[in-house]
Amino acid sequence: MSSGLIAVRAMLLLFCLWPLYSLASDAIRDRMEAIHQRFPVTALGEPLLALDALPEFYSHREYTLAWSRTEDRDALLEAIRAAERHGLIPSDYHYSLLATFAARTPDDLGPEARVDLDLLLTDSLLLLTSHLLHGKVNRESLEAEWTANRHAQRIDEIASQALETQQIPTLVDRLAPPQNGYQQLLKAREFLQSLQPIPWEPIVDGPTIRPGMTDHRLPLIRQRLIAMGDLMPTISLEEQVIERHYSDRLVAAVTRFQDRHGLDTDGLIGRRTLDSLNITPQEKLAQLDANLERWRWLPEELGDTHIIVNIAGFELRMIRAGEEILKTRVIVGQPYRQTPLFSDRIRYLVFNPTWTVPRTIMTEDQLPTIRRDPDYLQKLDFTVYRGWGADRERVDPDTIDWWLFSENNFPFQLVQEPGPHNALGRVKFMFPNEHDIYLHDTPARSLFSRSERTFSSGCIRVEDSFRLASLLLEGQDNWSREQINRTISSRELTKVYLKEPVPVHLEYWTTWVDSDGKRHFRNDIYGRNPRLIARLTEKPRTLAPDQARTD
Template sequence: MVSRENINTTTQNGKAQPILVTAILMIMCMSVLVFALAANSNITTIFPPGLIEKHLKHWISNPPRIEYDQKTAKIYNLNNVMEIYQAAGYEMIWFNNLEFKSEGHKLISLMREAVADDRYFYRYSDIPFKNEINKHSVFIKDITKLDMLVTDAFVSIVQDALNNDFVPDLNNHDHHNSEAVQVPIEEQVRLTTDDVVAWIIKHVEAQQLLEAIDALFPKHEGYLTMRKMFNHFILVSSFQTWKPLPKGELIKLHSEHKDIALIRAQVNFLEAASFYDEANPTEIEYPNFFKDIDYSQSAKILDEILSERIKIIQSQNGLEPTGEVGPKTRKLFQTPPQRFIRQIALNMKRWRRLPEELGRKHIMVNMAAFDLNLYENSASIMKMKVIVGRPNRRTPTLIDPIKTVVLNPTWTVPRRIALLDIVPQARRDPNYLSSHNIEILKGYGENAKVIDPTTINWNSIGPNNLPFYFKQKSGYNSSLGLVKFALPNDMAIYLHDTNHRELFDRDYRALSSGCVRVEKPLELAQALLDGKSNWSQQKFNNIIDTRKTTYVKLPEPVPVYLIYWTAYVDEQGKLQRREDVYNWDRLQQIGNDVAVNDYSLAP
């Protein structure tokens, strides 16, 4: 038993003990208070600047990393990050104390769009960042670590965006010209990492991070509508388990089939894109399309209402709108949402190839959709079918202006087509050239000399021996038809009329040798010449009737964009998808179609 005397002695000899206990209690209370303040959204926690600097310098000396769901965020640009924080006075860039800024959320959205096509390794991913942000840590060590990792990702993404490296070069030009004009070295400008760091520091010091991030996004309406579809498929895929349609036989109207119930769920899923509200994405009440599917007897019949809905979806995906479920439609309903996400993300990147200002009047040719749109003041004023290069002679993606329309054009046959097509025909049929109004010429202009085809040993003609060229006379039945829209490129690619107008009736129109044949050449020429002084419909018709080659300069150059969009949003706000006829998407060979929930929606 402890005596009263012992107790008193301990108290007298241990005067410091109550002070120590009090101090410990005060520290504990302060800790509880910090957590309470952090939990209270109405109270702001403020970190001392010196403490922020201390932790940022710690992370510079000990580069951090975050790993989540097989994705890693780590430092790739250490010296550049250090330079940025030195210029910022060792203040955090993406956090306002505990709050992750709106600029940061926008950057995470940009990361998500950049990596979602899954084509190759990017030095950033939104997944570990989103996971770390969602933890809502109140520790300055965690906050500064995340701030630094986001800054490092920003350096990489700015370099990719400003140098237009988001879309990989697939070497997609099939019309190589050994005498092609090379861009002077001094015009091949790429931003170095030092340039990127200076650009970032300038915007950080001016407190213009939001403007900096906005500069990395295309502003085109087509890009923004694609982003809406991108976010829709991410959101709608995030809360349900998608079910593919199994293989099976053709299902016709009024047929009863066990797959119809799942087909109805697939149709509901694809139609749901129209629900998406970009302003309030989290307020959308999506049903779980693949849960509690109705397998009742009535739900197993392909009725007229469902058939009409299927027709719409078939049209949106470049399929014949039969309203029935055949092999191609089954394949569509077997396409996982992640494939949609990746395809949309890839085609969003293709918008980055276009200039910010497309031109008051301009032409868009979408090779994947086989169509042409003429725009004026951002509105489509004319649309028509086109025929593009077949898969072994693909039309290249390019941007060129039309300055001149050629009426009743002659056709100087490009060397590659002469060797592949004309020479073999001339070997087989001595009358081929004359029946197609094709002359053999040597020399140009006044010195051009016509050569008699019967004097030529055709078996000796080949890639190393072609001492002449071929020229087809103008006329309704010439390969270029009545109109040529000249483009100034060294691949001999341009738009023109055709003598095979029946080919426009086909759905699949990758049939040419590389040039673009237009369905309504006379109407397009008239629209481009509209506004030219002393010009009239009658004058246009008179020139055509003469069959004389005439060069007509446009009132203003009209940019032409030969593009390849396998996914785009139409004028009605519907997502359109087309077959990858040139195999430039390569979605089946590249990337991951399984992980549909990898990409979370930014707030």
């Protein structure tokens, strides 16, 4: 067949199909206009959800159909199935309805159904892209995001590129967080999935089981520890005979379990250890999914050198070029003065800081203490001022009748001078923020030995603060450890700015995998998991007609 005849036939085919494409384009344009007006829009009976990104997507392609290739449609279905491994729910992305059309081509459908299918496929792609990149739940409001309105333009571009370059098969792996912490959680999720069929009979409460004792609950405890990987299975006759005996081997397994769950590693099987042993794989899976979501909230780039504080794990880690160079314990805010979650940059250090006591702490904590112990202020090197700013006036605390003042009538400011008693210790790490939160040293060293460390008023106390200071100041103006020690010994307030501010991320992970591959679970100290889990399992919400725009 001549090339001229082929060209003529192509033109005839285009001429015949042009009314179809024109009708499809008009239909898509009308739907996008309805979305702009914030009217509920459905496709094949299901609501469209990516209300901000959908119009952008189709506008850039001049409202033409996007899903003519069977391979692309099949790849999207596979991507939705793969997203379940990340704790996302396939039904959120129209999976069941799209799967019913898997064996049909657009040519099998009428013009209206073809447009509907195209819109539904695009809606699924955009929403999945948004949830993988930024999370399903808004970090600030803790509301599920169904409109794909965060970074909508970028979501549109990424989805368009994936479709145009046939990269949908790799979509999930490319968009999910690449950090090792997230990837290790995916492996832990697979392990928890494997435990789902195992019966998880509750271990009854009773007296604390101590090493060497015999107890009827030990066979079930042994099975539980084997299932979770803390105890290697054994088939020896001796183990079968003495399985009700709390042997050294079983004590070691219990201690490993306690370490992974943030319990005192004393080998005693008491109430808290039993409670942790009774947490089902289903409950742990939901907890793990909540922490996968928290990973998706993080910035895509954490920083070549960065610090992560896990509030729920009471731990600070400093990472440089992918390697952990510091891990140290921290103390965080009490449940009624919770440490907030955010990312910022450490910009400078203060050696020998003073501590200006926040008003809430002055009136709620310090005032009752001063009333009980008149010498408290002098013993801990506090200076008292009447008023604030340049007009404040130093006052002798012995001349003040502290019983005359209250939370609503407290005209004083308390400032603790540098020294060994200072509540901030010898160094603080500053990343100025609206919460007035920072990292700092502390003289209260004994508290770091506690398994749960919620003792601060919101700021984060760092156990190995001098090591952290040394690492931050490496290679900067001869700030060696010796220079740091000399500066501290001087008791003079000294501020040192970093040449390169270091990112710091305050996070709340109740589940993680450490560098040795151990799966860790922690108590939800601030009670944040239930609401997040509820939002992650929430069904998509449609836009009500009364939410239509009036502008």
